[in-house]
Structure formats: C-alpha cells, structure tokens
Amino acid sequence: MELDLDWVRTAQANTSAIERRAATLPGRRSVKKDYQAAWLCKAISCIDLTTLAGDDTAGRVQRLCAKARQPVRADLLQALGMQGLTVGAVCVYHDMIAPAVEALKGSGIPVAAVSTGFPAGLSPFHLRVAEIEESVKAGAHEIDIVISRRHVLTGDWQALYDEMKTFRAACGDAHVKAILxxxxxxxxxxxARASLICMMAGADFIKTSTGKESVNATLPVSLVMIRAIRDYYDRTGYRVGYKPAGGISKAKDSLVYLSLIKEELGNRWLQPDLFRFGASSLLGDIERQLEHHVTGAYSASYRHPMG
Structure with missing residues (x-):
C-alpha cells in the first residue's frame, strides 16, 4: 500500500503498560501434560531451524537439515501420534543455500536465507538488492532482510519505506521477512512505527532481531509488534506474519510466545505461514521435554545435537 505517514505518526507505545502486560504472561499462562506436549509439537512446526555462524560448512548444514526433517526421535513421535512432524524452515547464509536445498529436496521444508548485508545492513544498497536476487536464484523460498536502523533513529520514514519496497520487489515470489x-x-x-512502515511496503513477516544484537526478542517488543500486525489487519484485511528471534532457547519460553499470539491475534496466526521462531537450541530443549512426557525421564542435552 502507499505510505500513510498520518497513520505512522499516530502510532504510540505506553511503555509501562506494555511491560506490565508482558510481565503477567509467564505466570498466568501454563499448560500441562498432554496439552503441553501438543503445544510443544506446535512450536516445533513453527521453528526456523537456524545456523548463522562463520564456521558453517556444507556438512553442518546437511546435518541441520536432517534434524529439520526428523526434529524428534521417531519413537517419541510415534508415542505422541505426531509422525511426519517437521520444522517450519531452515535458515542459512547465502553460501549455504545450495547444500540446504539439496538436503531438503522432497521434504516440503523451505530454505530461508538472510540477506541485505546481514546483520548490520550497512553494505552498499545495490549490493544488498543484488544479494536478494542471487539468493532467490539459488533456491531460497524465504528471504530475511535487515532494515537500515538509521532511517528509524532519524525518523526518515520515506527512506525506510522506499528501501523495504525495493527489497520486496527484489524477492519476487519469495516471502520476505523484515528484521527490525x-x-x-x-x-x-x-x-511500532517501523513495524507499520515495513508492512505498508510489502513485508510478509516482521521479525524482531538478527540474533546478533545485545538485546533480541523480548515480550514487550513482541506485544508492540503483534498489536501493529493486528492494527494493520483490521485496517487492510491483510495478514502479516511474526517471527521472534534470538534468545528463545527454552521450551517454556515458546509456550509463552504461543499463548501471546493466541490471545492477541487468534488461532489463524498459530500456523507456520504466519508465525515462526528464529532458533536453534530451542528444538533441543523441546525434544527433552517431550521425551520426559513420554518416558518420565529427562535426557542429557548433549543427546539432542542440532548439527
């Protein structure tokens, strides 16, 4: 849609109220036993299983993709009646797209690639656009772009809108996730304002973090972004997805985020096409919890490697 600066400028955030609301979530929302296992399986289906390390190799990515295809031990899935469960996507750097696409062939699991000078987004603009195009050409179905933070910090909303719109066009048929x-x-x-701008400019998802910042996904930030999504849907009828990323490593944390999504946006947003976790170690902890649910015993975390 066209840039609506009047709408953007009316977006406000009552910090104390937001933090108070967020603080109540972990204590008030708790599910146990079979219900907890079901919610944890839902969380697995919404994970973008991620490796974004400088020492990534094709072998590591192939092992991660094998985990994406079989995120939980087969006997546990059978006991839970959840055969065929997979993660939502595998997220890698551009150079690792080819081995990921090959390893996931026939699985239906999409490959997501970080782009546009990730994580800082400070490379020349034409190179950031070219990087998107190269990643799409290499087989990435989803592109995670980073915005220029300076546009937000200086209030240059037109520049942010134009940047995001150009990135959206470069993605073509691929889904684009805007990392704020x-x-x-x-x-x-x-x-709140950056969320609205990115949605106006065509983002399919808005995402909290690169995972490389000192502060990543938090509940107050999530509440602000989710309500921006709800406001955007109420005004336009268009659903935009949400992806918290960075710092979500415990199964109990995933339950809090899922409950927040259910309360604020409703069940439709609890599907992988509209909600993802950007995580890697989260899956290991969920698998441990599911094993405890089935067997009554906790296993050591080293028995659940990611790659």
Missing part, C-alpha cells in the same frame, strides 16, 4: 533489530531502535514507539 528492535534492540537497536531506541524505543518501543520506534518499533
């Missing part, structure tokens, strides 16, 4: 790097935006009000 919320820990570097200065305020919750900036988070």
């Amino acid at each position: 790097a919320t820990g570097e935006l200065g305020s919750l009000r900036n988070v």
Whole structure:
C-alpha cells in the first residue's frame, strides 16, 4: 500500500503498560501434560531451524537439515501420534543455500536465507538488492532482510519505506521477512512505527532481531509488534506474519510466545505461514521435554545435537 505517514505518526507505545502486560504472561499462562506436549509439537512446526555462524560448512548444514526433517526421535513421535512432524524452515547464509536445498529436496521444508548485508545492513544498497536476487536464484523460498536502523533513529520514514519496497520487489515470489533489530531502535514507539512502515511496503513477516544484537526478542517488543500486525489487519484485511528471534532457547519460553499470539491475534496466526521462531537450541530443549512426557525421564542435552 502507499505510505500513510498520518497513520505512522499516530502510532504510540505506553511503555509501562506494555511491560506490565508482558510481565503477567509467564505466570498466568501454563499448560500441562498432554496439552503441553501438543503445544510443544506446535512450536516445533513453527521453528526456523537456524545456523548463522562463520564456521558453517556444507556438512553442518546437511546435518541441520536432517534434524529439520526428523526434529524428534521417531519413537517419541510415534508415542505422541505426531509422525511426519517437521520444522517450519531452515535458515542459512547465502553460501549455504545450495547444500540446504539439496538436503531438503522432497521434504516440503523451505530454505530461508538472510540477506541485505546481514546483520548490520550497512553494505552498499545495490549490493544488498543484488544479494536478494542471487539468493532467490539459488533456491531460497524465504528471504530475511535487515532494515537500515538509521532511517528509524532519524525518523526518515520515506527512506525506510522506499528501501523495504525495493527489497520486496527484489524477492519476487519469495516471502520476505523484515528484521527490525528492535534492540537497536531506541524505543518501543520506534518499533511500532517501523513495524507499520515495513508492512505498508510489502513485508510478509516482521521479525524482531538478527540474533546478533545485545538485546533480541523480548515480550514487550513482541506485544508492540503483534498489536501493529493486528492494527494493520483490521485496517487492510491483510495478514502479516511474526517471527521472534534470538534468545528463545527454552521450551517454556515458546509456550509463552504461543499463548501471546493466541490471545492477541487468534488461532489463524498459530500456523507456520504466519508465525515462526528464529532458533536453534530451542528444538533441543523441546525434544527433552517431550521425551520426559513420554518416558518420565529427562535426557542429557548433549543427546539432542542440532548439527
């Protein structure tokens, strides 16, 4: 849609109220036994299983893709009646797209690639656009782009809109996730406004963080972004997805985020096409919890390697 600056400027954030609401979630929302196992299986289906390390190799990515195809031991899935469960996607750097596409062939699991000078987004603009095009050409079905934080910090909303719109066009048929790097935006009000701008410019998802900032996904930030999504849907009828990333490593944390999505956006947003976790170690902890549910015993975390 066209840039609506009047709408953007009316977006505000009551920080104390947001933090108070977020603080109540972990204590008030708890599910146990079979219900907890079902919710944890739902969380697995929404994970973007990620490796974004400087020492990534084709072998590591292939092992990660094998985990994406079989995220939980087969006997546990059979006991839970969840055969065929897979993660939502595998997220890698551009150079690792080819081995990921090959390893996931026939699985239906999409490959997501980080792009546009990830994580800082400070490379020349034409190279950032070219990187998107190269990743799509290499077989990535989803592109995670990073916005220029300076546009938000200086209030240059037109520049942010134009940048995001160009990235959206470069993605073609691939889904685009806009990473806001919320820990570097200065305020919750900036988070709300940047969320709206990216949605107006065509983002299919808005995402909290690269996972490389000092502060990544938090519940207050998530509440602001989710309500921006809800406001956007109420006004336009268009559903935009949400992806918290960075710092979500425990099964109990995933349950809190899922409950927040259910309460604020409804069940439709609990599907992988509209909600993802950006995580790697989260899957290991969920698998441990599911094993405890089935067998009554906890296993050591080293028995659940990711790659």
